[in-house]
Amino acid sequence: MNVRAVEEAAVDWVWAHRDRFALGEDALAADGQVNRTWKPLGELTRVCASVSLCTPPSDPVRARVSDLLDFAWRQTREGELFPLMQSLEPFATYPLEVYAAFASAGFRHPGYEASAAVVARTRGWRLTEQYPTRRLGVLEAERHSGIPPHGTVPQALDRTWLGGLPEPWTFERAAGYALTHVVFHVTDWGGRPEGVPPGLADYLLHWLPPWLDTCLEARMWDLGCELLAVAASLPRPPGPDALDEAWLRLAAAQDPSGAIPEEGVVQDAAGEHPGIDPYDFTDCYHSTLMGVFAAALTTARLRDADHAGQGVPG
Template sequence: MSNAFARTAHDIGSRALTWLHTHRAHGALSPSVRAELGRDADAYKTVGELTLAASLVLRGGVAGTTELALARELLEHCWHQLGDGSLLYERLLRHPLTTDAIETYAHFARSGYRFPELERLIAHTVALRSTHAVEHVPNRRLAVANAARVIGLDTGPGAYDWDGLTRATWLGATPEPWHIDWLTGYSVTHTAFHLTDWGRLPGGLPADIATYLTHWLPVWTDIWAEAGHWDLMAELMIVGACLPEPWTEAADWQRLAAVQHEDGLVPRDAQPVDDEDDDDPARRFDAHYHPTVVAAVAATTALTRALDAPWQPGS
């Protein structure tokens, strides 16, 4: 990545993080949701995704002082939204076959936020046969394995068969690349994210999969850029930063910068942002926070790999 690309990525990430921080209250949990967190994982999905973005900014350590402070404040906000971890504990205790509490907690754990009772419950849960046998889609099973790895619970009875989990995914089969569709595209990106822990462990991609992605990422990225699906395009850009030899294209960063709004929002697709959304900040946030999260993560992972920032052991 040249200095010009690095500046573009930095600007995209900084604006995206600022927008997420400024509008974080729109993703807050209502009292009724907090009381019924065990009912629906989607109720706190937004909080989990904000946590992911903030945790990766802090982990990478390549952002400026202002951005690092915003990420820490955003993470604090999300942690308090979840009762400093207590709501995740209640969710997993009442619904032991769900995985979202484990996945969400891992984002906090990588940033030093720990809840001992929850960790003991997770350690018990990941050691159960039922946890390994539950019928999730393959890339979600990898998500749980990576979460256990981040928390430090991927050994002993809770150990995961990484090769077996990998080969069960669409990407693991390295199939005919022209048969990819929109939903499979997201499965591909998340398989790469979890195998590498969002770029921290690029060697987690088997050699044949890394070669396959190196060949086909440019094609897929162009396809979804042409379709104006900025969310998936940016996710594929993250995958490029997860490769053993990071891949990036100037045109992708220029396209992402061109569609980003001045306030930092990244639209989900090529459709104009609804005028009604401009009059309803909460609706605007709900419609476009995810691609803005993805843009922040893409910038962070690309800069971290490009600058070869040192990773802290166990981070």
């Protein structure tokens, strides 16, 4: 398998389409669609921040994602939009979650952090009802933003689907996305594999490969990328026998442009991928970002293994 080729092609696609992540005039509109404005920008930032941290400074990919981070920060007017967002929606958590992705990469706005800390001390903030997986994300966002977390990770983890070590046959799409984000949050997006408790790590080591195979067999590439990122985030990743075939399948699904579709594969009558942009942006940007993320984490783990003299093939 060539994980690096998948990563480079996906990064090139993201770079070529960076303007599609830009914030429009509706970014602060009362009736704006957050999933089409802040969500893509936040996901771009989160992935680039993580890739930057696990990629050597001399690597061209590192330079490219650093430029993308600068681009994303400019979209927020160097952080000035975050206080405005807070004034419009004081108890919404997504502004802090997006900001935390920037903060993890060293982009900070002290004024926003100070005002967010005031809101975070209120009962209204602490008692906001959230899914347990989202709660983990908010705790992580508070920590990255210099705000004392309003709860504990073990307590929030125990309330998630994955934290309960469910029967493996109860895995399905929603549970899959929930479990990947649980792992992302407890490992600081792959940067701290030791954040996965031992019992949970053993459970995932055993059941992640068949879940991954099931998703890729169903051509669920977006979730497949997230599961590959989980595999690279574990204290002891699954062996090559469990992952090589998965990366080959993902590489085959990736368009020559570098885009990875969320599901299925679009082909023309001749059986080839059509055009330079075969997918609508909303149908491939997240899966392509997750391909970058999974490939970068996997490459870093392979590099670490090589340096340790284990010689894990890649």
